[in-house]
Amino acid sequence: MDFNVSTFFLEIINFLILLWVLQRLFYKPLLEVIAKRKRFIDQTVTEADTTRQQAEALRDQYQNRQQQWEQEKQVALVSFNQQIEAERTLQLNKLVADLEDEKQKLQVSVSRQQEEFKMLAEKQALKNGARFAALLLQQTASxxxxxxxxxxxxxxxxxxxxxxxxxxxxxxxxxxxxxxxxxxxxxxxxxxxxxxxxxxxxxxxxxxxxxxxxxxxxxxxxxxxxxxxxxxxxxxxxxxxxxxxxxxx
Amino acid sequence: MENEFYVALGPLMISGSVITTWGIMLVIACLAWISTRHLERLPDSVQTTVETIVSAIDEAILAVAPQHGRQILPFIATLWLFLLIANLVGLIPGLHSPTRDLSVTCALAVLVFFSAHWFGIKNLGLKKYLRHYLSPSPILLPFHLISELSRTLALAIRLFGNIMSLEMAAMLILLVAGFLAPIPILMLHIIEALVQAYIFGMLALIYLAGAMQSQQPNS
The missing domain is CATH 3.30.1330 (60s Ribosomal Protein L30; Chain: A;)
Known part of the structure; x- marks a missing residue:
């Protein structure tokens, strides 16, 4: 239970020395390594977050692009269908016009053939009439x-x-x-x-x-x-x- | 218990506690050097162990003094490590715990006393730090002073009394009952050593944190 002054002061000095030694050899390097690792982890987490954000941005971008492509595809499809419909209508009208022309040509041809046939018939009738009249007149001539x-x-x-x-x-x-x-x-x-x-x-x-x-x-x-x-x-x-x-x- | 030996070195009387303390210091320094020789970002088992210890101490300090944790970490951690080993040294046959010496515990308590003032003045400034002795009323100044002295004395006496009584009890039982009888007391010594180291360190931490945050809002 006795108190020794030398021990008292030596213990104070000892503790301060131990504190200094541990600060140099133990706490400082260890805390630096921990801080370094924490920085590395934070940096990795930040990079991972950045990468994730970039990936999400890219995903959003691709989704938007995909939607745009889909819309463009729909627009192109509608336009294509309209063009096809217009072309079909055009071709149909052209075909109808051609058919009408052909019909008219055929009608003209038929009417011409009928006309020719009629003229031939008339000519034949006239010739027959002339021949008949000639025979008749030859018999009645005097x-x-x-x-x-x-x-x-x-x-x-x-x-x-x-x-x-x-x-x-x-x-x-x-x-x-x-x-x-x-x-x-x-x-x-x-x-x-x-x-x-x-x-x-x-x-x-x-x-x-x-x-x-x-x-x-x-x-x-x-x-x-x-x-x-x-x-x-x-x-x-x-x-x-x-x-x-x-x-x- | 009065068989303390002293080595006279000029005017200094070097006691067994001091020599044991030197041994403890050497062991701690060697362990610190060995464990921190090859620190890597990916730690091995030894590094993981020491990092766990330091991190646990750091978290405990930050829980009490979140704004000044790193500032007082070396002092408190050294106090804890030294007291833990010093308290447990008594379990080794032929050695005594330095903390069973009142001079050692008083030295540690005085260190805590001055450290509290040192960190308080360093953080708050002298005027601001001294002002807290006058709050909430100057009438309480004597009580503050008595409190400072009594808590320092209590720190020293508590640790000294507990460790010394444990060793004395173990020695008495050993003398009376034989070799195996003090084993429960030795197990109690281990627990008591851990508890006393924790209490001393935690009280020191609270005193330091109180001194550093005495004039800060929400302290």
Whole structure:
């Protein structure tokens, strides 16, 4: 229980020395290592947090991008469908127009064919009619019919148009004008005289009348004055009938 | 108990407690040096053990003085480590605990006394630190002074009395009953050594924290 001053002071010094030694050898390096590890852990945690935030940001970014892609895909799909619909409508309209054109062409072609067929039928009918009329007239032709036709011609000569009369007057020459008169049957003298009188009245100058018989005229006469030809016969009428059929074609 | 030996070194009388203290200091210093020779960021088992000890002490100090923990850690930790080993040294046959010597416990108590004032003045300044003796009323100044002295004396006497009585009881039982009889007392010595070291260190910590935070709000 005794108190020793030397021990007292030596213990104080001892403790202070121990404190200094432990501070140098123990606490300081140990606390530094702990602090260093704590810094490392904090840094690692911070880096992990940063990495996590970056990963989350990237994830959000990718999700946003994916949504954008989805929206763009939808928009592109709608646009594509619209384009397809527009193209389909265009092609359909074009097809309808082409079909309409083809239809019109076909209608025109059909109508033309029908027209041609009709014209051919008319032509054939006219030819048949002409042939039938020719056969019929050949069987009914006679000198009396020819006399009537000649009389009709004589009557017509007195009422020729002015242009024809003036043209005939231009034939005036010093030479005699040859006029060829062809008939299917021999013309009676009475009709010859009437014809010559009428022609002399129309043409001033000497006229050389020449008479021929041409059975192809069936009935009637044909007068050739230079380049002029006056027809009053059935063959000419029938040929005019056939020419009409050709004109139709 | 009066068989203390002294070595005269000039005017100094070196007691057995001082020599034991030197031995303890040597052991602690060697252990500290060995355990901190190769400190790595990834600790081995020894480093993990010492880090656990220091971390536990640090947490205990921070729980009492969160703002000044690192400042007083070396003093309190050294006090705890020294007292723990010094209290347990008595279990080794032929050795006595230095803390069974009143001179040693008084020295430690005086160190605590001055340390409290030192850290208080260092943190608060002299005027501000001395002002707390006048609060809440200057009338209480004598009581403050008596409290300072009595608690220091109590620190010294408590530790000295407990350790000395344990060793004396063990010696008496050994003398009366033989070799195996003091074993329960020795086990009690271990527990008591741990408890007394903890109490002394914790009281020192509270005194230091009180001195450092005496004028701070919410202290």
């Amino acid at each position: 000198d009396e019919l020819e006399a009537k036709l000649t009389s009709l011609l004589i009557d017509k000569l007195s009422s020729l148009p002015d242009e024809c009369s003036s043209s005939l007057n231009l034939l005036k020459t010093k030479k005699s004008i040859p006029i060829k008169i062809s008939s299917a049957y021999p013309l009676p003298n009475e009709l010859r005289e009437q014809l010559e009188l009428k022609l002399n009245a129309l043409i001033d100058g000497s006229i050389n009348f020449q008479y021929f018989q041409a059975e192809e005229l069936i009935a009637g006469v044909r007068i050739d004055i230079g380049s002029w030809e006056l027809n009053a016969n059935l063959q000419h009428e029938l040929s005019a009938f056939a020419e009409l059929a050709d004109e139709i074609v």
